[in-house]
Amino acid sequence: MSERVLITGGGSGIGAGLARAFAARGDRVAICDSDPEAVARCAAELPGAIARTADVTDEAGMAAFLSEVEAEWGGVDVVCANAGTGGPAGRIETLDYAAWQACIATSLHGAFLTCRWAARLMRAQGSGLIVLTSSTAGLAGYPLRSPYSAAKWAIVGLTKTLAMELGPAGVRVNAICPGAVEGPRMDRVVAMEAAASGRSEEETRELYVRGVSLRTWVSVEDVAAAVLHLASPAARRISGQILAIDGHTETLAP
Template sequence: MSAALSQRLEGRHALVTGAGGGIGAAIARRLVAEGARVTLAGRRKPPLEAVADSLPEGACFVADGFDVTDPEAVARGFAAARAALGPVAILVNNAGEAPSESFEKLHFEMWQKVINTDLNSVFIVTQHVLAEMRAAGFGRIVNVASTAGLIGYAYVSAYCAAKHGVIGLTRALALELARTGITVNAVCPGFTDTPLVQGAIENIAAKTGRSLEQSKASLVRGNPQGRLVTSEEVADSVAWLASSGASAVTGQAIVIAGGEVMAG
């Protein structure tokens, strides 16, 4: 990365939800490397502090207790983040979960939990940044969706429904904000090498009797490159979307999946 590019987000305050591990942690590290100051938002303090310890001193603020499904907790988290780092210019809605179950065995409570965590959270959190972004005439909202928001996958119906909703919300909001200097985009990773996917691999192995390697192969099979996506590859796309160079890019669902899904 060139010196010029490494500071293209200098002076920007970015807030990343679900920043305690996996894709969220990789995004936070990349945004800091680009010069941004980052609020690491999540429910639990220890994983957020572990990510903070890997970053330069003063580069981030830890907002624990940030339950993305609780409007009051989100309001408290934003107030603390603004007091620490100033107005939020970049929002990355990354928090989510993807439990696996057949539709017939899926209880309404689990359906509701996934919709709340993966879709309603984007509504709740995003409403907290629009006023300050409008006032600044600049804003970047990046929603971490999934290829499951573009196609279907068996046994994750709630997750697919939520991520389709995230992409629909992304497109609608992009049009509403098109003349404000605020862009709204989604990134859609395929199966990514994260603790979430490792958990899915273990779940497949437990339910099918396959080995972990065989279970992993069943997920990788759909990627023409024959591998899992890395968190850093997702973070690269988010960093570009957050930059001024992506000013004309809005309402997009950018697929990061080795050719598994070709949106057009």
């Protein structure tokens, strides 16, 4: 049976992978992203999808996008609060306050606006799944990346709380914690962390691999497969869980 699936940050990376995976199984998909070019690519790749440019930190812009989806679908079955940003890299005494705020706003405030809308609809219909994107940085300390880690830890707390609030209404809430996911975003992160630490990009990449038990990076497809499982009948009793998709991170320390 086709489901109605909304994904924030759906224009690239994990979000685009989720959009492709849900569409491939026959679901209706709606995505938003702050990058108009990414939105255009998604619209071209997934005919019939609702694809809109919206910044998850803009309450008015998100209200317009979410209202359009609600008017079109009348409800929603799966919501992936996925939008996030890597934030700045460096020791905390070197960080700019505006950069800190921007990182927290995209990952946490954006999740709030998305989940507030989803909770209202799902509570009324008595069913639904919310999947929030945290990170392995939401499970451990992450030197030189304090705003990102703080935001992702907050997502874990939000997930646990919403699972308790919405569970009696038949709504499940879980978080995924991807490790280092291959792609342009991690390329930018590696470059940023290399500059902040004084290491080369090659050394920085090797540290990521050595810090994982499986000694490998994660693919977008790995993450999408896990989320599809959460959205399947096989996971109907899974809620309030924090699922690491990372090959088992042993350390994020430099």
